[in-house]
Amino acid sequence: MLTLVDKPTSQRASNPRPHAVVIGSGFGGLAAAVRLGARGYRVTVLERLDQPGGRARVHRQDGFTFDAGPTIVTAPFLLEELWRLAGKRLADDVALVPMDPFYRIRFDDGTDFAYTGDPARMRAEVERLSPADVAGYERFMDFSRQVCRVGFEELGHVPFGRVRDMLRIAPDLLRLHGHRSLHAVVARHIRDPRLRQVFSFHPLLIGGNPFRASAIYGLIAHLERAWGVHFCLGGTGRLVEGLVALIAGQGGAVRCGAEVARITLAGGRATGVALADGSAIAADIVVSNADSAYTYGTLLAGQARRWNTKKLARARSSMGLFVWYFGTRRKYPGVDHHTILLGPRYRDLLADIFDRKRLAEDMSLYLHRPTATDPLLAPPGHDAFYVLAPVPNLAGGQDWARLAEPYRQRIAARLEATVLPGLADSIVTSRVTTPQDFADDFLSLRGSGFGLEPVLTQSAWFRPHNRSEGVENLFLVGAGTHPGAGLPGVLSSARVLDSLVPDASSLPRPEAGEPR
Missing domain, CATH: 3.30.519 (Guanine Nucleotide Dissociation Inhibitor; domain 2)
Structure with a gap:
């Protein structure tokens, strides 16, 4: 028999807000918790490891501090928005330093390329290596700007829960060569093999092979130019600490060492979670920031219809x-x-x-x-x-x-x-x-670094949806769902929930004496 582990009944009575449970404390889960807290939910984040952050945990060893996972911050406005939702300012808690250059790319022959956000300096770098490719570089960056506007600014926070959502963007996908690989599109504009590497490597940052990742991921070049590449002083772990503090300030909680064994169901609806220690936590909604394959294959005990065991076995995992x-x-x-x-x-x-x-x-x-x-x-x-x-x-x-x-x-x-x-x-x-x-x-399927590989047939509607198929009140965030991996991607996956999860005030309030 499962024991309810939650706030005592007297505390629940004094805090009758609907309860949201978030499984996993990666950036997607923490961002979802802040957004849900801002919309009136009482949020509990459950993390099986001994510290929050998921892949963004921190290793401290012999006087050194090592970020375990993400090391750069792009599109910082997504973080600033989370702090505003909690009534705070990001700059008061975290210092982001712009990188210059973004990267130093060193080729095997010893030559290098300083990759920056400055258009004039980038033109000069391209011209230094291959004068004939300057015009092609400009055309590629114009392509990147267009695909960023559509793929990130317009659609990055929009759910793809219905096939007609995919059909609606099909003309843009074709116009922006989304059916081609990024390397193929780069090669249409740039001839020098070194520069082809420089402008096609970005899918590797989110687990994709540039030779088959959709050209839509060419948006990253413009995203970096538009909003910069930053480093968080103190390490990326400072962002995790800041988000945990925001959740606490909203009245939520992050519990470490709390392993979820399964998502509990009743009548096709998620009702909470059962923990590995035999206890259970009831919830009005459940958000999984776990690997999407683990969510469907284990936490739902293989009961999912679309993402069943056979489909997961056929799916392509990132490297x-x-x-x-x-x-x-x-x-x-x-x-x-x-x-x-x-x-x-x-x-x-x-x-x-x-x-x-x-x-x-x-x-x-x-x-x-x-x-x-x-x-x-x-x-x-x-x-x-x-x-x-x-x-x-x-x-x-x-x-x-x-x-x-x-x-x-x-x-x-x-x-x-x-x-x-x-x-x-x-x-x-x-x-x-x-x-x-x-x-x-x-708990990553096949030990992959970024969940499902970002190919076109595993993107947008073809990816596990942010609103779970077949299970009411269950939502997914993180690298394994839309829009995908990378810090902007997982933060945007939490943004998607704003259009899927009802405000807490719209949920029916529990009857007197009924625990929530």
Whole structure:
């Protein structure tokens, strides 16, 4: 028999607001909680790990602070809106610093490209590498502006719960080449193979292969130019702390170490959650920020009609991530905050990762040096780093317990030979995260880093809907639902709920003496 774990009846009587339970405290779940709190709900966020944030948790080790997941902030107005909804100002709690350059992209031959938000400087960088591609670059950026207006500004917060929603945007999809891959569209405008990589890599930031991710994801280039790329002083974890404080200020709560075993149902409606410890929490609505495949395959015990076990088995998952966090006893002042080190192969490496599921000998890396902007994230005279390598998800069958250390050593050798000379003798702290950790810690299908792969047939209406199919009062947010992964995507998924979840004041109030 399940025991109700909630506020005591006397407290529920004094706080009769409808109750919303949010499963998971990633950015999507926290943003949903703030929005629901602003609309009159009493919100309880349940997190199975020992700290909030989900993939945005923080590792503190030997005097270093490492953001485990997201390291950049784009479209900060989405965060500012959350603080306004709670009657606060983002700037009073969090300092966002603009990045310049956004990224330093280093090609395998040692040449580099400073990727910024300044149109004149970007034209000059393009001209330095390939004068013949300046006009094509301008055409691509005009394309990116158009697709950002439609795909992000107009549709990023709009639900796609009906097939006619997809049909309505079909003309725009065709006009903006949404049926083509981003790399194919970039290649129509730009000839230099290095610049084709520069302007097509963005889908990798949300788990997509540029050679099959829809050209709609070309919107990211303009999104970054329009609103900038920022870093949060103190690390991205400061944003998590700020959101948790907003929820508390609204009268909600974030409970860590609370694992949800299943979503409880009655008559096809979500009625709350059952916890792994045998207790239960009743709710008027349930919002799942868990991996969408886990929500349908486990939390609903396979009872979903559309996203059933067979369909989930056929679905494409995004790639896996190997992340190495390390600190050095010396500083590397010549290394930018964000560096992308491209390997000798592009298309073939991505085919190894996404299709053949083979762990290749070569690699492309994203290197994050947060102490370039905030020295307080490491002890004095030290640097903190995070290096990420896209790798196959667990469908590749790799044994990461055996492979993790040799692969880390290969990454270290690559870094030492390129941008971090003397690295081997400078490391003072180290830890890694593998696709197996994504499966174990975040319950991610196949240990993928970003949920379902962002291909056209798994986007918008084809993605798990924000309003659950077949289960009333159940809603989804986060990377596994519309509009997808990345900080703007998951924050926008919470925005979608504004048009799906009724205001708390419109729900029937409980009868006298009836617990809620």
